[in-house]
Amino acid sequence: MNISHAGLILILFFLLITYIISAYEKINGWKSTQENFKLMYAKTLIGKAIIPIITFIIAFEIIIVTLAALGIWDIIYAEDFEIARSTFLGSSILCLIFLIGLRMIDDYKGASRVGIYFLVSIFGLYWLESIISIA
Template identity: 45%
Template sequence: MITYSGPILILVFLLLTIIISAYEKLFVWNKTLKDYVEMYKNHLPPFLVKLSLIIILGLEIIVTSFLALGIYDIIVDQDISLSEIGLIITGVLFLILLIGLRILQDYRGAGRTAIYFLLVVFGLFWIQSI
């Protein structure tokens, strides 16, 4: 169990980060959609912004499921397969978010997202090396 304490902390951190993001999108949908359409008004048509937001929300829900189940599996069975899948999908999610921020030319936001992505890669490396 102690062997997995570092990866579990990374998984919990990512789970909390993404579940809060998904919660905000899901329960404040109209405001979130309005804000994103306004943010991307010079770059993407509104229907693409809405489609992107739906895809991101779907990925966030999938990621939170895999991360939560992965944490459970590590604690109960010391099985890392769901955690690996969760981390890989999390990495894909952050790459998608990075692309969106680069479209906006929000380099600060892209830099912050890159830090999360590096945490995912580190967690994946760590969990696969145990």
């Protein structure tokens, strides 16, 4: 492992921890998660499709967690960055989905907090791309 890859691994760990806790909380508190989302999105176009949307988000989070773990493994043992790239792209897309949802309900504070996670994902992608272009 090259020491320059430690930063990418730390960002991947950050995303892994973030999304695994998020998915766990949604699954563990399934009833309250449903109620909260139904209440928040009741006056929007997606108000009637909350359960499939929550299920999609949980599945997407689990995919990102899996990709992050595999990406860490691949960077350490094979110095391969393709799975890490998919992790950063998936995380960025999920953040954009969250941003759209939060803007629909005029939760600007929540949207700004999601922006931080988006920036972390984009920074990881940028860093990865710069490593690949140098190699």
